[in-house]
Every structure is written in C-alpha cells, then in structure tokens.
Amino acid sequence: MNEQLLNDDDVTLYGLFVEAFARIKPLVHRDLGMPDAWFEVLLRLGRTPGHQLRMTDLAEAVSFSSGGFTRLADRMAKEGLIRRDPDPDDRRAALAVLTGKGAEALDRALANHVSQLRRHVTATLSTEDRRHLERILTTLRDTNE
Template sequence: MSFSSGGFTRLADRTAKEGLIRRDPDPDDRQAALAVLTEKRGEALDRAMTTHVAYLRSHVTEALPAEDRRRLERILRTLWDATE
C-alpha cells in the first residue's frame, strides 16, 4: 500500500477524529508528529479480526483437511497473541 503525503495526512486525520490514534509531537523533528494507537483502536481491531476470521473459516479453511486446519488455527492464534 502506498500513500502520497497528503493522502496519508487525510487518513491520519480520519483515524484521529475516530479516536483510533492520537498525534504526539516528535521529539526529534518539530515538523513531524507521531501517530500513537489508542485503546479504542484495540476494540476496532478486535471487531475487524472477528469478521476476518469468520470469512477465512468459511472461504479458506473449508478446503483444508481437519489436521491442517487445526495446525493453521494454532499458528494464527500464536501470531495474534504475540501482537497483544
């Protein structure tokens, strides 16, 4: 995914307005800001992941044998837990 600087600014503006990020001053660059994820972001991410997992279960994992499906679910759960 690529953004122009203006496109990224608009995206940051929208996500900040929705309360998903906050902008903090960059201590190393007075012209820059740091985008910091908020707790609300976690709630939105959980909802999105629930929807995404349901889609994967119904469209992707059905094609896998049961043992492969269990193995994939264990791997994905490990990856998910590592991000929290």
Template structure:
C-alpha cells in the same frame, strides 16, 4: 495479435492471482464495521511494538500518498481511533498512535476478519499449501520492494 503472448503462462498465472484476490477481498472485508483503509491502518498499528508508527512509514505501509494519508488520519483522529504525537527522536516527524477506542474497533474488525479468512482463504488450503503460499508471497513481496 500475438497468440503466443496471449496464452503465455506468466500472463495466465498473474491473471489467476488477480482473479483470486478480487474474489477473496470483498468476502474477507465485508463485516469489518469500518472502512478497509481504516482497518489496514489499525492493523498496522496494532501489530507494531508500542502501537505507534511514524506517519510517513504508516502511509507507505498502507500505500497512500502523504497527502491522502493525512486526510485519512484526520478522519480517524476525529473518530478517536488514532492520535498524533510528536516523534521524540525527530521533531519534524509525527507518530500515529493507536488509541483505546482504535484498539476496540480493531478487535471487533479482526474477530470478523479472521473468521472470514478461515472460511474463504485458509479452509481451501492444506497445511503444506499454506506454508508454500506464505513462502511464495514473502518471496514476491521481498523481490519487488
């Protein structure tokens, strides 16, 4: 076994990133009142102008295959959280649209989520730490798209 690779700083840094995320995620998602995947879909729609996105773009944004996302969207549509509409600019595409019921569910989930984020993520960081953390996360995301 290569001891140098085992103790490599990059391996340690990545391990800390994974461990921190694994600790924080269940804490900030525990009182959402809806499944995590539904929350991610509703949040993406809620933060998008006109609260609508092409189904394929939304599936990519929440890291689902098109087939997996179709099943997820079917369940959310049955619960009246989203609806599908034809894309007026591309007749082959469909849009996912946030419904009033979906907006209410998102509001309830976000109320808990923000409180948990503040308690378990941002409370541990200074204002400078938050700015640096955001910059680092954006850099990592953008470098690996």
C-alpha cells in the same frame, strides 16, 4: 495479436492471482464495521511494538500518498481511533498511535475478519499449501520493494 504472449503462462498466472484476490477481498473484509483502509491502518499499528508508527512509514505501508494518508489519519483521529504524537527522535515528524478506542474497534473487526479468512481462504488450503503460499507471497513482496 501475438498468440504466444496472449497465452503465456506468466500472464495466466498473474491473471489468476488478480482474479483470486478480487474475489476474496470483499469476502474477507465483510462486516469489518469500518472502511478497508481504516482496518489496514489499525492492523498495522496493532501489530507494531508500542502500537505507533511514523506517519510517513504508515502511509507507505498502506500504499497511500502522504497527502491522502494525512486526510485518512485526520478522519480516524476525529473518530478517536488514532492520535498524533510528536516523534521524539525527529521534531519534523509525527507518530500515529493506536488509541484504546482504536484497539477495541480493531478487536471487533479482527473477530469478523479472521472468521471470513478461515471460511474463504484457509479452509480450502492444506497445511502444506499454506506454507507454500506464505513462502511465495513473502518472496514476491520482499523482492519487489
């Protein structure tokens, strides 16, 4: 085994990132009242002007294959959280639209989510640490599209 690579700082840094996320995710997703994937979809729609996105764009944003996302969207539509509307700009495409029931479910989930985020993430960071973490995560996201 290559001891130098086993103990490489980059390997350690990535490992810490993965371990921290694995520990934090179940804590901040506690008490959402819905599956994590549903919360992510509702959050993306809630934060988008007009509360609607093309189905393909939403599937990509939540890292789902189009087929997997279609099944997810079907279940969410059946629950009345989203609806599908035709895309007026592309007859072949559909828009996922946040419904009133979906917005109410998102509000309930966000109240718990924000509380858990503050408890398990931001309470442990200084204002400067938060700014650095945001810059680092934004850089990693934007340079690896």
